[in-house]
Amino acid sequence: MPVAFFRVFALLWLLPAAVFAQNNVPAAPRPAAPTLTWLEQLVRESKVLRLHNVGVCLTEVATGQQLFGLNEDRYFTPASTMKLFSLYAGLKLLPDSLPSLHYVLRPDTLLFWGTGDPTLLHGDVPSRRAFTFLQSRPEQLMYAEVPTVAAFGPGWSWDDYNYYFQPERGPFPIYGHTVRFYAKAGQLMPRVLPRFFRPLTELAPAGTPNPAEDHVHRPVLENRFTVLPSTGSWVDETPFRTSPALLLQLLQDTLRRPVLLAPLRLRPQDSVRTLRGLPVDSLYRRMIRVSDNFLAEQLLLLCASSLSADSLSTARAIRAVQRNYLRTLPDAPVWVDGSGLSRLNLVTPRTLVALLLKLHQEVPEPRLLGLLAAGGGQGTLRRVYRPVAGQPWLWGKTGTLTNNHNLVGYLRTKSGRLLAFSFLNNNHVATTGEVRREMERILTLVRERL
Known part of the structure; x- marks a missing residue:
């Protein structure tokens, strides 16, 4: 076999490796930082x-x-x-004030849905803008549920569901998705806010063990709250389990007027409007300073x-x-x-x-x-x-x-x-x-x- 053939064969054999090496030359190392x-x-x-x-x-x-x-x-x-x-x-993505809700005006009907704004009647960054708006409108209120994320994020610890730092996420939060309990020394039953959850709260039997020293416990799939034996005064927050049906109940309870559930089907003639709420820095400041997980999750929504x-x-x-x-x-x-x-x-x-x-x-x-x-x-x-x-x-x-x-x-x-x-x-x-x-x-x- 001619020698020239072997030379050509060797060249073709090595060419891919050479090309690969040329296209994968490592980047020049960055200058080392001064060593302290x-x-x-x-x-x-x-x-x-x-x-x-x-x-x-x-x-x-x-x-x-x-x-x-x-x-x-x-x-x-x-x-x-x-x-x-x-x-x-x-x-980067939000204006100077939070978008509280989106809505469409139709004859005799106001169709509204959530933006993820967490401030509606929130205990720490409360806004009544959406509340006042919805309460004052003469139209029939129709709430539409929008496609959104799961209540819990990927990789979250499921057994933290009972603690204040892991409320469920949602498109239209109310009360920060938590129930607040205010106990005074010598008082058997704490004050419960919102009042809607008072009938769902009970005292644990005397002598109930409480090794984690929690104040309130909720079953993972239910909105029933048990106040555990504890002494002194305390304040606690426990997340509630969310659903569109519960949201309608809470809205009707606080607005004192009926709210119906409707599908979000926009018509060509619909003009989507946005109700503005609190200045954005009021949310950013609270989220960062106290490391509020709920506000951070809702911010991305x-x-x-x-x-x-x-x-x-x-x-x-x-x-x-x-x-x-x-x-x-x-x-x-x-x-x-x-x-x-x-x-x-x-x-x-x-x-x-x-x-x-x-x-x-x-x-x-x-x-x-x-x-x-x-x-x-x-x-x-x-x-x-x-x-x-x-x-x-x-x-x-x-x-x-x-x-x-x-x-x-x-x-x-x-x-x-x-x-x-x-x-x-x-x-x-x-x-x-x-x-x-x-x-x-x-x-x-x-x-x-x-």
Whole structure:
């Protein structure tokens, strides 16, 4: 066989490999961030932190230069720090005031449906705008249920259904989807709000065990509430199980007028209108400062309503924000819900810092810092990171699940530099308090030395 044949055969054999190698040349490595040896030593040698997975990223806001990184390109469970993504979604997709409901006026009928706005008669960010509107209209009220997400998000813990931090999601929330109980010392039955649920509340028999020290228990599939033996005064919230039928009952009970259920079938001549509610910052501030899961979930539904008036999809809102506004992040987040309750969420420390930089570029600094919890001020940071000479120096968002505690935000150093940081702790066996105190010790030294 001619030698030329073997040469051609060898060339054809090697050509695909050469082309593959040419098309898959690894990107040039990024310049390494300056090494803060003392900070790396603090984290690596910490008796508390060295037993679990830690990721830290520290960047100067003014220049965008990364000052320190430890496992900053690895994925972590972010917990409630994911609410910063929900905040960014709202800033991009919502107007200055919340859309409270959509409606269509027809002869003698007002057809209305939900946008996901959680503020209707909510206990902490209450709005009566939709209530007053619906109560005053002369037309027959017809409520339409729109396609929406499941009551619970993907990856949520099912057995947290009884606790205040995991109410069900929905298109037209009322009372924050929770029942509030107000007990006074020496009083057998607490005050129940809304009053609709009083007949559904009973006292547990004397001597009923209460190992979890809960105040109220609800069966997973029923709206029956049992007040457990307890002493002293207390206030508690328990989510109720939602349904279109229950919503109609609650609306009729509070509006004092009939409300009928109707399919959402829009006609060509229908003009869809939107009722505006509270300023958006009233929702953002409460959601971020106290880490309100319900508000965060409903915020993504509000974002979805801005994309389509007749369906509410968390996934659609997430896709739109990632595709249109977050394509330049260093590492694409795995983002599945609005609150961070899901352990399916994954994000890297440097991506969280990149999001902080985008927020700072696009939102005036006083407004942005005013939305976050401030050290020693309010919310989840009220007992830590105390102000110095009366001035706060750390603003951020915490994220806590069992065995995970994270903090993301901005830090003002003693020299006046503003730093964006993420400090993530996953799979720790120490108590959350121990991890929190060690983070505070280290971040205080960052403030002093940079």
